[in-house]
Amino acid sequence: MLTPALAFVAVFIAYPLLRGFYKSFFDYNGGNVDRFVGMKNYIELFNDPAVLPSFVNVFWLTVALMLNQVGVAFIAAWLIHHLRSARLQYAFRIVVMVPAVVPTIVGFLIWSQFLSVDGAVNRILGALGAEWLIGNWLGDPDRVIIGLILVGLPWLNGINCLLFLAGLENIPGERYEAARLDRASRWQILRYMEIPAVLPQMIVLGVLAVVLSLQSYENVYVLTGGGPFDSSNVPGLLLFKNAFTYGRFGYANAIGVLLVVVIAVILLAGRMLGRGGEDR
Amino acid sequence: MHSTGMRRRVGAVATVSAVAAMSLAACSPSGEGAETVVRIANPITDFWGDPLQEAAAVYEEQNDGIRIEIDSVPYDSYEEVLQTQLVGETAADILFLEPPAVANFSGRDFLLALDDELSPTTEWGETFVSGMLDATRSPDGRQYVVPWSSVAVLIAYRQSEFSAVGSNEAPVTFSEWIDVMNRLESEPAPLNVSLRGDDASLFWILTNKLEATLRPLTEDINLLHADDWAYDPDDLASTLGETYTTDELYVAFETGLIDPAQSPGYRAAVEQVVQLSPFINEDSATVQPADVAQRFGAGEIPQLIGVGGTIAEVGAEAADSEDIATFNLPTITQDDFPGLAAGGENPLAGPRNGFAVNAASEVQAEALDFLRFLTQPDTVSDMYRVQVQGDPSAVDGVAYPDDSVLQETDGQEFAQISPYGFGAPPTFDTQDTDEFHAQWQSLLTGNSSVDEFLEDRSASNRAALERNLVLEEDSIDQSFIDEQLGQ
Numbered sequence: 095m096l097t098p099a100l101a102f103v104a105v106f107i108a109y110p111l112l113r114g115f116y117k118s119f120f121d122y123n124g125g126n127v128d129r130f131v132g133m134k135n136y137i138e139l140f141n142d143p144a145v146l147p148s149f150v151n152v153f154w155l156t157v158a159l160m161l162n163q164v165g166v167a168f169i170a171a172w173l174i175h176h177l178r179s180a181r182l183q184y185a186f187r188i189v190v191m192v193p194a195v196v197p198t199i200v201g202f203l204i205w206s207q208f209l210s211v212d213g214a215v216n217r218i219l220g221a222l223g224a225e226w227l228i229g230n231w232l233g234d235p236d237r238v239i240i241g242l243i244l245v246g247l248p249w250l251n252g253i254n255c256l257l258f259l260a261g262l263e264n265i266p267g268e269r270y271e272a273a274r275l276d277r278a279s280r281w282q283i284l285r286y287m288e289i290p291a292v293l294p295q296m297i298v299l300g301v302l303a304v305v306l307s308l309q310s311y312e313n314v315y316v317l318t319g320g321g322p323f324d325s326s327n328v329p330g331l332l333l334f335k336n337a338f339t340y341g342r343f344g345y346a347n348a349i350g351v352l353l354v355v356v357i358a359v360i361l362l363a364g365r366m367l368g369r370g371g372e373d374r
Numbered sequence: 375m376h377s378t379g380m381r382r383r384v385g386a387v388a389t390v391s392a393v394a395a396m397s398l399a400a401c402s403p404s405g406e407g408a409e410t411v412v413r414i415a416n417p418i419t420d421f422w423g424d425p426l427q428e429a430a431a432v433y434e435e436q437n438d439g440i441r442i443e444i445d446s447v448p449y450d451s452y453e454e455v456l457q458t459q460l461v462g463e464t465a466a467d468i469l470f471l472e473p474p475a476v477a478n479f480s481g482r483d484f485l486l487a488l489d490d491e492l493s494p495t496t497e498w499g500e501t502f503v504s505g506m507l508d509a510t511r512s513p514d515g516r517q518y519v520v521p522w523s524s525v526a527v528l529i530a531y532r533q534s535e536f537s538a539v540g541s542n543e544a545p546v547t548f549s550e551w552i553d554v555m556n557r558l559e560s561e562p563a564p565l566n567v568s569l570r571g572d573d574a575s576l577f578w579i580l581t582n583k584l585e586a587t588l589r590p591l592t593e594d595i596n597l598l599h600a601d602d603w604a605y606d607p608d609d610l611a612s613t614l615g616e617t618y619t620t621d622e623l624y625v626a627f628e629t630g631l632i633d634p635a636q637s638p639g640y641r642a643a644v645e646q647v648v649q650l651s652p653f654i655n656e657d658s659a660t661v662q663p664a665d666v667a668q669r670f671g672a673g674e675i676p677q678l679i680g681v682g683g684t685i686a687e688v689g690a691e692a693a694d695s696e697d698i699a700t701f702n703l704p705t706i707t708q709d710d711f712p713g714l715a716a717g718g719e720n721p722l723a724g725p726r727n728g729f730a731v732n733a734a735s736e737v738q739a740e741a742l743d744f745l746r747f748l749t750q751p752d753t754v755s756d757m758y759r760v761q762v763q764g765d766p767s768a769v770d771g772v773a774y775p776d777d778s779v780l781q782e783t784d785g786q787e788f789a790q791i792s793p794y795g796f797g798a799p800p801t802f803d804t805q806d807t808d809e810f811h812a813q814w815q816s817l818l819t820g821n822s823s824v825d826e827f828l829e830d831r832s833a834s835n836r837a838a839l840e841r842n843l844v845l846e847e848d849s850i851d852q853s854f855i856d857e858q859l860g861q
Contacts, residue, residue: 124461125482127845211657233659235821319570322659323816338454340805341482343461 118347135348148327156307162249163303171258191252202316205245235325261292301364413443413466417452425757460484467735473798481845485518486731506768511617519728521768526682527578528700535676544701551704555653563655566675568663575679577799582719587639589716595626607716613789620842625858635832642711682764717788806838
């Protein structure tokens with residue numbers, strides 16, 4: 095039974111991974127240059143002035159993504175869970191899924207208009223009297239990362255919200271009853287009952303958000319192309335450019351290997367954190 | 375039970391295999407009675423999509439058993455898509471290419487060299503406008519491209535707005551243009567451009583100036599020339615058969631002739647373009663090229679830099695189209711740079727483009743035959759009638775439609791060999807081009823100085839030339855380099 099699945103993993107996941115690692119020691123352009131260069135790509139990688147800023151950028155984007163994938167989704171789920179009307183609960187479950195039906199790229203293109211100099215974001219800021227905040231969100235190197243973080247406001251991930259909601263609804267009603275009898279405050283219920291109930295989801299979704307953020311570059315590619323003047327580059331985009339624009343597949347593979355290592359470390363950390371949570 | 379299941383599985387595998395085999399046989403060009411398919415990859419669908427379809431239909435009528443299939447690929451991601459297909463050996467047989475892609479792909483042996491078919495002395499070679507073959511030669515000195523058109527870069531403007539500020543005639547020199555812009559209303563910015571990497575409107579201005587300021591160095595750069603060669607900037611034929619090869623460019627760079635950090639001509643060109651900064655729109659780093667064109671079409675801005683095709687299209691759709699006229703990119707003069715000893719800017723120094731044949735194609739002969747048909751003057755003339763075009767053909771003797779903007783476009787005035795491929799931005803490979811865009815954005819938005827820009831350009835150019843030396847090591851004359859650099 096497992097053989098087809100293992101074969102699939104071997105052909106489409108393990109082989110490309112191993113071949114990518116192997117090719118990271120080559121100067122390979124997909125055409126007439128394919129020579130072993132040892133650690134040259136890795137030495138270049140650690141001396142490339144574009145690499146460190148790209149990791150700094152992705153760090154901030156990852157922090158923001160984690161907060162919205164876990165924090166905003168949990169808050170929304172918690173609010174829906176505590177609605178008294180079952181009909182309203184049902185309606186909000188549908189509403190939170192609406193953004194998920196908008197294709198991602200379409201969403202990015204809409205946000206590129208919102209964030210333009212005369213776009214909705216600046217107009218709203220103007221209407222609110224915050225003229226000092228008005229600016230070129232995607233064209234100013236000092237604020238382009240903030241502009242990228244703003245994309246998708248209010249950042250509600252419907253699927254994550256429903257997962258948290260499922261976790262909250264698994265809490266037996268008797269426990270809420272007991273908490274009320276014990277005169278537990280709403281904060282205490284949240285802190286000692288509800289958050290522990292969804293902690294496994296929080297850890298999994300948090301780790302997935304980190305992995306997703308480190309791998310992804312499509313938001314940056316569509317909205318800024320890494321600009322202005324390379325100020326919004328992320329590792330995924332550097333990998334893409336080196337492979338598919340510059341034809342430097344060997345170097346791109348070295349970037350890929352570095353990303354795999356970083357992601358593996360984060361996954362391990364997440365796993366250890368998860369175990370710690372289970373032990374408690 | 376077990377054996378029945380086994381028999382069913384074997385039967386299923388056999389059926390699938392038979393269907394697959396039949397499907398593959400039906401697709402095979404070598405099957406009896408099967409047609410040969412020649413695939414063309416075309417990213418310029420808005421201008422050349424319909425004309426190409428019509429030309430292909432005519433060719434198929436004249437050639438039984440040949441089918442021309444046109445793969446339309448979005449322009450924005452064309453080079454990435456093509457590169458992926460070339461590496462995976464699934465690319466089309468004929469590829470429409472612009473300069474950076476030709477250098478990128480020819481250096482990696484993805485393109486078929488056409489020197490035998492397309493030298494200026496062959497029958498096919500004589501089909502093209504004089505000098506076009508040499509102008510589209512790659513840095514390794516070989517011909518990979520069947521020239522298709524010269525991209526005319528023009529400035530469209532509203533005559534009434536220029537007249538209102540006392541400029542009744544279009545500016546010819548750069549100083550005159552700056553003078554007009556000083557008098558034009560400052561809101562909105564008198565010069566709207568898109569400085570995103572995918573827009574060429576402003577870097578063509580730099581490339582044009584560099585062609586002019588570096589032209590006096592032609593003989594000093596083109597050291598590996600024919601024995602009896604002599605350069606005359608006023609004789610367009612004097613560059614025939616000559617090209618700058620990577621080893622010559624590397625020597626010219628290392629000796630400072632074309633090094634941005636050392637060349638006075640390079641600095642003069644950059645310092646002139648930087649004068650445009652105060653007139654550029656605030657959102658230049660983020661606005662899309664199409665939005666800038668739309669602003670001009672809607673009358674929001676007084677002028678638009680663009681390729682002839684875009685200008686023709688926007689001009690025709692504008693409500694005040696009679697008010698719109700065009701002028702060539704304003705030239706640098708000897709007053710601006712005393713070293714300008716071999717003529718000013720060539721109006722048509724914009725990029726040339728063309729078709730190349732995939733070196734891995736199995737139908738190269740058929741692909742070349744179709745390209746011969748496509749570059750006949752009658753075929754090209756018919757294609758220009760299908761749709762309004764803004765770029766003049768590379769084919770000699772084409773009859774343009776009467777209402778074509780091309781009637782107003784001047785030709786090349788001064789003979790030149792381009793140091794930068796054939797009309798690309800001033801770069802030597804795709805990575806260099808990418809780095810250029812970032813440095814260019816930074817310079818024109820006031821985030822870096824001219825000195826920083828020139829230093830950055832110098833580093834990027836050197837790295838690109840060194841990459842090219844590796845790519846073209848089979849054709850590089852190392853003894854020439856060593857001798858020139860005294861090593």
